[in-house]
Amino acid sequence: MRGICLTLPTNRHCPDTVAALGEEAAYAADHFDIDVHLLVLDSCPPEERAAHAAALRRLPAHPRITAHHLDEAAQRDFLTRVAARSGSAKPELLLDLMLPDGLSYGACTNRAFLIAAALGCESVHRRDSDSRYQSVDGRTVFPVHHELLSLGERAADAAAGVTEPVALPDDLRERRVAMVGSSFVGELSVDIAQIRDTDPAVYHDVVSLWAPEDWSAEQKRALVEESFTGAGTEPFTTDHSLLTVVDPMRVDMCNIAFHGPTVSERVPLPPARDTIGSDYFLIHLVHDARLPGVLHNRNIVNYYTGERRTGPGFLAYQTRFAKFLLSMLYFHHVYDRMAGAGDALLDEHGRVRPDTVAALARESTGLDTAENVRRLDALDAAYRRLGGRYADFADLLAGRRARLLDEARGDMADFALLTEAWESMVAAARTTPVRPSEGLPR
Template sequence: MRRVCLTLPTNRPCPETIRAVAEEAAYGARVFGVEVHLLILDSSDAPVLAGHRAAVGTLPPAPGVVVHHLDEVEQRTFLREVIARSGVAAPDRVLDLMLPSGVSYGACTNRAFLLAEALGCSSVHRRDSDSRYQSGPDGGEPVFPIHHELTALGRKASDVAGLVSRSRLDPACAGRPVALVGGSFVGEMSVDVAEIRRLDPAVYEDVIGLTVPDDVPEIWRRHLIDESFRGAGTSPFTGDRTTLTSVSPLRVDMCNIAFTREVYGRVPLPPATDTIGSDYFLIHVVHDAQLPGVLHNRHIVNFHTAERRSDAGFLAYQRRLAKFFLSTLYFHAVYARMAAAGAELLDTEGRIRASDVAGFVRDSARLDRVENAERLDVVDRSYRKLGGRYTGAADALAAERERLLDEARDDMEEFALLIDAWGPLTRATKSVKGITW
């Protein structure tokens, strides 16, 4: 029986989301006859973790669904065994990259990838704790993205062409399997910058413009700034629309995505800590390598938690946002080289050449930091114009200026190291027995 992994990483209270994702798992197993491993990777503190365990304990049994709820102690135990069996150099450093002490959007998903490998799954389907599902027209049943994911993932694109609403795929790619299926989100912006736009649209344009590559023409630059982090807008779901295509990273979100193991089994996500957007890397890999994907409109509803609005939460978020701005220097360089390589990123068997990707990442870490210093200058000037708590954020970022510049560069070096180690790590999962959590 085909096994798939539906994963929910979390570090915040989300019992309602756990119940909703469990319903999606049951739907996938019932409709598609697959075995769905619902994998909840929990980094919450003890009281929240206890609440999640209680929520998991009350989930109704569902045929074909196996639930795994792992806290960080259990995750670390698994990782230690995999790392030891892999024989990789610097095992302690690799463990820190897989389970860092700080928040890492990529690392939590990398752990899901390895656990999915150990469980014998053919795909990973990721959701987020700060999101929920839309309902069908007239308030019907929830519309689960896993429907389109299980319909297309891993099948030859030419076989999927008759199952979608339309095809915009290059015919040269029709013989390749569908590597990614994804949708976007509706509701609040994926990155919490709406307040900046309300306070000063000109400052918003300056700040968000830091995410746009320098070689983008001005007319497109303004369009990208306007569209950034807005997902699919606010229009509700009214009916399915699916497109077989080379999926643009701008059209999907990591709360609503699924990859085949032929993708995540070759290349991990960047393990950077405190860096928003660091988990989108594989979407770029799939797109630039010209692997087929399916874009759908079962968009997930995004919302922001109250913690982000607190003083401490606000400052922590601004640090993550600043590191995202700094990371773009390196990621844009990598994306440009991957795009130039195109299908040459694939070997003769159609698999991603992980060593090429690692080389691009490693080379990017040698870029001059002058441009990133200028990025921090823009953030500093912009935040001081906004005033209020943004002045406090500017002060906090200024006090960490050199550290932030160093971290952004070091993150790329560590990512290259993890890509090098990824093959041995994924192979080692095959010898880890007795996953019963």
């Protein structure tokens, strides 16, 4: 029986989300012929971890659902054994990239990819702790419904499971559906709505910094209007799904599933520390390699917890946003090269080529950083126009400029290194048992 991994990486108190994830796991097991591994990767302090454990214990028993609740000690134990078995000459460096001392959106999902391989899962279905499911007429609409209808199927076969005519070229119909996803409704995916509400002109200047520098003013204006808004605010009413090469702007990592053998067992996510958006790379890779996907409308509701709006939380979040803007110098280069490569990104079995991706990432580290210097100048000026705590952040940014520039380049070098080691790590994970955290349920 096919196994799937439904995963929730979290570093915040979210027992209600854990309970809802359990309900989605039960829906999947009841409606599809699968085994579900419900995986909570928990980086919280003991008190919050205990609340998550209690939420898992309250889930009704199901013969085809296994819950795995791993704290960072258990994750480190697993990853240490995987890195040692991978044959790498630098297992400690790999461990640091997989479980860094600091927040990494890519690394937490990479851990889910490896643990899913260890558990024998064919796919990984990721949710976020600061989101919730929509419901209509008292019925919760779970994204896993569309994910399991199509993921891993030949596109020609998956066409029967979508609601709209297929928007896929005939030459792609033999390829497997590599990704199924949707977006979100509710608050912006990046917590900068206060800037928009305070000064729309500054908001335009700041958000346009993630565009390629040579884009026209009109292109940047269109990007600003579309950025971080997801599917808007319109609630779910009825299902709509489309088999296509999915536009990366239409899906979000809180509502995504990847086919392991085609994508996530081949190439990891960039493990950049303290950088929002670093976990979106595979969405672009699937698009540029012209791998089929399904876009559906079971959008998740996005909301924010209060922590990132406290003093320290604000400074930390704005740093992650600034690092996101700096990362785009390198990502735009890689995306452009991937778009040009197209089908050459795939091997003869229709799987993405890690060596090609690693080479492009490494090539990008040789770029001139002058563009990023100008980004920092523009961000500094914009935040000083806002004043208050934004001006305080600009002062902090000014003292870290050289370090941030170096980190952005180093993050891409780390991504290249991890990609080169990824196939060996996945192979090692398949033969590495996952040991439960002491005192936590499995």
